[in-house]
Amino acid sequence: MKHLTILVPEGKGNNISSIAGAYKIFSRANDFRSLNGSRPVFTIELVGLSGSATFYDGLFSVRPHKQLREVKSTDLIIIPSLNHAFDEALKQNSELVNWLKEQHAKGAEIASICTGAFLLAATGIIDGKKCSTHWAAADELRKRYPTINLQPDLLITDEDGIYTNGGAYSFLNLMIYLVEKFYGRETAIYCSKVFQIDTGRDSQASFAIFNGQKRHGDDLVLAAQEFMEKRVAEKFSVDGLCDTFRIGRRSFDRRFLRATGNSALEYMQRIRIETAKKALESSVETVAEIMYGSGYSDAKAFRDVFRKITGLSPAEYRLKYQQLVF
Template sequence: MKHLTILVPDVQTGPNTLSCIIGSYHIFTEANRYYSLNNKDQIFTIELAGVTKQSDFVNGLLAVMPQKDIESIKKTDLIIIPAITPDFRKIEGKNSLLVTWVSAQYRKGADVASMCTGAYLLASTGLLDKKSCSIHWNAVVNFKNLFPKVNVKPEKIITDEQGIYTNGGGYSFLNLLLYLVEKYYDRPTAIYCSKIFQIDIDRHTQSDFIIFNGQKSHGDEMVVQAQEYIEQNFSEKISIDELSRKFTVGRRSFDRRFTKATGNTPIEYQQRVKIESAKKELETSRKTINEVMYEVGYSDVKAFRDIFRRITGLSPIEYRNKYSKIPHN
């Protein structure tokens, strides 16, 4: 039988940390039970492991008492890292022991899966360097600044590379759990769990959940002014050359500073601002797709549709049908 270790962090926890821990334990326990009902050997021994006898969550409202100290687990097959605090800067407290232990276990052959902002802990091991990683869309800029060697894929629900799995934000960790159940058990067990826990199976993107808010805490005042200009005039045709001249900065230097500060090129930033405005109109108004398109500064239907789909993962019509409750003729 394989061994599954669900990590219980010492500090830097939040409500979603507990959700990830309980969700992982619940779903893998149910997968084991389903296997037993079908006269198959259970796949995993499941244990919660940490570095203290008790970890407190939600300002001490709830607590988890790990079954094992990680140092007592000499060999495991799969490690699950739950979400941690989203305002991460560096590993704190005894969580550093978790980082060291995860690195050692991966070298021994264990697979490692991080959930949402658990990617911060995983990236602190160095194991994500030059690998793909998903994380909550709201943590992308901070994560990229801290771990520039990681290939961040914020549009992905799940990444799978060399025995390392990551997933996007919020409760999309449930999709990662189904993915792992299918990988370690089989497809019928994953489908069973999806039905028991009422989780949509085979979701591949979180793009349509992303709310674009231009990151302005980077400290480059010129870029902040350029961002605000784009946001205030997004429906107009803004030339990046003219924008760079407006701020008396050469085009190459402007592009470099803007991209470094925001994580987007100036053109990408323009597109995201336009599409975010279009999304809000599609959610809340009765305007036609063409009316929305013109209002946000596009005149080419195909270009608008292609950019909208690239950013959200859906066509404008699909997005409206999914998120608007306003009846349309």
């Protein structure tokens, strides 16, 4: 039988739901196998750095089955979501970094949930590899670990035995994905039905809120961003922006991309689409009116950019988010 390690990191702000959820789903998968006359796939153990970890200001605690030093080898490791105070979280769990590297070198596969990607990235294991995390933490992860191939729109990544997922409760989709990989399709469908988890999702793009990448320290780029955000509905050109700020196009393009991770044109597209999203969520304007108010005059171009950024058409987005109470 294989061994599954669900890590219990230190830190009061860590997410207990991703620990308990992973444990419940894999336990149910084992039970389903047993009921159908097959051996369970994994021995499942919660493993931590101490005998007990507390969560949410001491309201909850988890007592791991084993401490880290007791686990010499394992087959699959799940890293749960971390405290968003990343410096503190990484410092408190530095021992896990070396252990993860050792286990990976022995052949263990590793799955990170949400901001657990920060702990995974600290190992260097995913340098050059695809990785996702919560959309709200993507800029910080990119800043800290620029060598990873960050794919923040993807709900799940799978490369060379390393699995990552987007954010929050989308970890349930990753768990079903792993159950299918290790137990088979029948068990995965059973678990998805028992826990009522929608399958088939591959993107978290429609959930993302674009707040702009402004923690970069380049005052000129920051001024350009604010200038653009105040003129969403106006005609836009990068050359015109360069003239306004009296800077050459090549230099501006280089500085803007380095500071934000987007070209100026991509940035304007994202703030225009964010404007359209908010209008689709709350207003009674037609899609055409929202399109014009967001700076677009070509319906096809608007739909294409909207779908590229959110994964949905404007009409689909409105249907998904406009009415939440029935």
